[in-house]
Amino acid sequence: MGNIRKNYTPDFKAKVALSALQEKQTLEELSSKYQVSSRQIVRWKKEVIDNLSNIFNDRSNKQLKEKELIISDLYEQIGKLKMDYEWLKKKIGGIYI
Numbered sequence: 001m002g003n004i005r006k007n008y009t010p011d012f013k014a015k016v017a018l019s020a021l022q023e024k025q026t027l028e029e030l031s032s033k034y035q036v037s038s039r040q041i042v043r044w045k046k047e048v049i050d051n052l053s054n055i056f057n058d059r060s061n062k063q064l065k066e067k068e069l070i071i072s073d074l075y076e077q078i079g080k081l082k083m084d085y086e087w088l089k090k091k092i093g094g095i096y097i
């Protein structure tokens with residue numbers, strides 16, 4: 001039987017990484033407490049540190065929301081155009097545009 005990979009939830013990863021950042025316990029203690037390898041804890045801690053500035057970056061959040069709004073508007077327009085197209089096909093009587 002091969003190794004079975006464990007999948008951890010983002011909440012669990014954040015909890016472990018936060019514990020590592022607090023440095024109240026050693027990596028070995030955290031590793032035994034959470035049943036995760038110390039290398040994995042170091043990776044999660046590094047990921048938190050690297051991405052910490054994104055939390056305070058309002059511009060990227062605003063841009064993402066604007067993109068989502070544009071995309072939803074475009075999908076709405078596509079839906080309306082499809083309905084108009086189907087209505088025209090029925091009115092013309094089978095002649096395809």
